[in-house]
Amino acid sequence: MALLSPSRRLRRTVFSEGVEAQGVSAYTVYNHMLLPTVFKSVVEDYHHLKQAVQVWDVACERQVELRGPDAARLMQMLTPRDLRTMQVGQCFYVPIVDETGGMLNDPVAVKLADDHWWVSIADSDLLYWIKGIANGWRLDVLIDEPDISPLAIQGPKADDLMAEVFGDAVRNIRFFRYARLEFNGVEMVVARSGYSKQGGFEVYVPGGPVAMQLWHALFEAGASMDVRAGCPNLIERIEGGLLSYGNDMTDDNTPHECGLGKFCDTHDALGCIGRDALLRVAKEGPTQQIRAIEIIGDAVPGCDRWWPIIAKGKQVGRVSSAAYSPDFKTNVAIGMVKMTHWDPETDIQVETPQGLRDAKVYEKFWI
C-alpha cells in the first residue's frame, strides 16, 4: 500500500484521536477528510462487522445544510426523487443530478423541518453545486457545511449497544427514520441507516467535547459486546451491492445506469434540474447498467482502476470495485455492463492486473 503524506488539507475529524487510539492501520481520503479503511485487516474487520458491533468514524460524510423558505424547493431541484411525501423525521437516499441527468453525488437527505435539511454527502463537493444553484436561481436559502460529524454504529449488536447509551427509544427507530435523542445533555439526530447491510445507526454528532465523550461512552458500554472501531468494509459493501460514488459511478452516469431508477420519480419530480434529460432516459432505458459480477478463481488484487470487461475480444463494460469474499468463497465485484451482456448468468471475462479472468454477470448482489 502507498504512503499518505500528512497535511492540514486532509482534514482530521472530531473522532481521529479515538480512531488512532484504536489502532487504525490505513486510510482513504473522502471529502478532503481522513476516512479509516482498515483496523486489524480488511478480512478480520469484515468477520467482526458481521457478528458483533463496530463504531465508525464517518465524519467525512459531510453535511450540506439548507435553511430558509426555499429549502424544500431547492432540495427538489437537486433530485429526481419525488420529495412531496417525505415527512420530518425521514431520511431519503437521493441521487443528485445535473441538467443532463449525470450524477453529482448520491447522498442521504435528512428532513429536519420543511425549511431545514441536511444532505449527508458522498465524495464530491456537493456544497459547491448547491451554492451555485441557489445563487443563480436567486433562492431564499442559506447553504453551509455545519459542524456535524456522523458516527456510525453498525453490526448485529448495534441496537443493544445504542440502547445502552441512548436508551431503549433507539429500538423503535424505523429504517431511514430518525429520532432526536439526548447524550450528555446534547440533542442529536439518531437515524437507523448506514453504509453496511448489517443494520445499525448513524448519529449526527455536533462538534465540541461531546463528540469524543460519545465515542468513549460507546466503547465503555460495548465492552461485553466486543465492540471495536471499524469502517465501511470493502468486501461487505460489495457483497451488499452498496455503490460508492467515484468508484462505481461518476458524473458520466445517470441514476438509471446505476440501478437507481427506483429512486427516480422523474415524472413527478417537478422542478428537478435534470428532469428533461431523465424523462428521455426513463423512456428509452439505459444502454449499460451496474451489475453484480463474480470473478472466478483466486483472490484478485486491489482494484485501483477500471478493469475492462471483455466478451469475444471486445470491451462490454468495466469493473470498478472487487474483493475476495471469505463467506461466499469467490471474488465479488461491481461493474458497469452493456445491455448486450447484462443478462443474469452471462459469461464474460475481466482484464485484471494478473491477466484475463473468467467472470459471470448476476442480477442480484450477495445478500
Add this chain to the structure above:
Amino acid sequence: MALLSPSRRLRRTVFSEGVEAQGVSAYTVYNHMLLPTVFKSVVEDYHHLKQAVQVWDVACERQVELRGPDAARLMQMLTPRDLRTMQVGQCFYVPIVDETGGMLNDPVAVKLADDHWWVSIADSDLLYWIKGIANGWRLDVLIDEPDISPLAIQGPKADDLMAEVFGDAVRNIRFFRYARLEFNGVEMVVARSGYSKQGGFEVYVPGGPVAMQLWHALFEAGASMDVRAGCPNLIERIEGGLLSYGNDMTDDNTPHECGLGKFCDTHDALGCIGRDALLRVAKEGPTQQIRAIEIIGDAVPGCDRWWPIIAKGKQVGRVSSAAYSPDFKTNVAIGMVKMTHWDPETDIQVETPQGLRDAKVYEKFWI
C-alpha cells in the same frame, strides 16, 4: 506516515506508470486524484529541485473548460480580478469567490479564445460551482472536465530541458504566458508557470499515448541534466510563500485575508458574484492575514492540523503549513495572524504537538 488504501475513486493519472517507475514513495490525494509528494525524501527532492530540473505529474490540477458565447462573462462572474485586459495567450492567477467573498479555489485561468477558457484548479470541485452558476444564471456556455493533464517541468534547467523537447521557442515564452507547441504531431499548450519559485513550465497534455511519450522524451532528453521525477515540494513552497488551498486558506477566508488583494480589482470586476461583499472588505481591510512565520529551534513535525498561534496566553492566529528549511536553517511556516500581531518582527508562540515554541512574524517569505 499513514497508509493509503487503493481504490478507483482515488484516480490514477496518465503519468502514474512513469511516476511509479521513477520510485515515488508517498502521495497525497488532490481533486480525487493521486499526487506524488515524495520521491527520494522531501529534503533530497528539495535540494535537487533547486539545482537541476524535475518533471512533475500534476495531472490533479484538473481543468474546468468553459466554452461558448457566455464563457468570458461567466469567467468574470467567478473572480474579483479584472479580466478585461487579459489577452489570448495569457494565464491569470484568479481567486474564485462565492457571494460572501469566501474563497472557493485559487486556480490559474488560461484564455484559449474569447469564448474558450481553461481553469486549472486547486483542490476543490470547482466544476460544481461553475456548473451551478452557469445553470442558475441560464448562461450559454458548456462546462466540462476535459481530458487534459498538466505536467510541470520545474527547476533552473527547465528551459534547457524543454528546449530539447519542444524547440527553442519555449525560451521566448514569458511568465504566465503560453505558446501552442507540437510534440509528436500533437499540439499542446505550454505555459511558463508552475508551483515552485525555481522557474519552469506547465504543459497541458491531452490524454492518450502521447502523454507517456512526452514523459519518456523528457527523461531521455534530460539525462545529462540530472532530470528526475519530482513533485510540489513542501519546504520550497513554504519558503516561496506559495499558498495551498485547503491548507492555508478555506472558504472561510477572503482573498484579502490571504494576501491576494493585489489580484482583486473589485471596483472594476463588474459582474463578479462576490463583488458587493469584497467592496466592503476592500474598504475596511481584513482583520487577519496570511504571514510568513519562523518557528525557532529544532525541526518541527509534519503539520497535519492547525497549530494555534499564541501571544500572552491568547490565541491570535494559526499555522497551517510548516517545515524545516535546510537552506535557511530554521522552520519556515505559513499562518493566519490577527492584525494585533501581524506586524513584522512580532514575537509570538506556536503550539506544536511538541509543545509551545517561540516564533516570529515576517512580512515577506524566504525569497
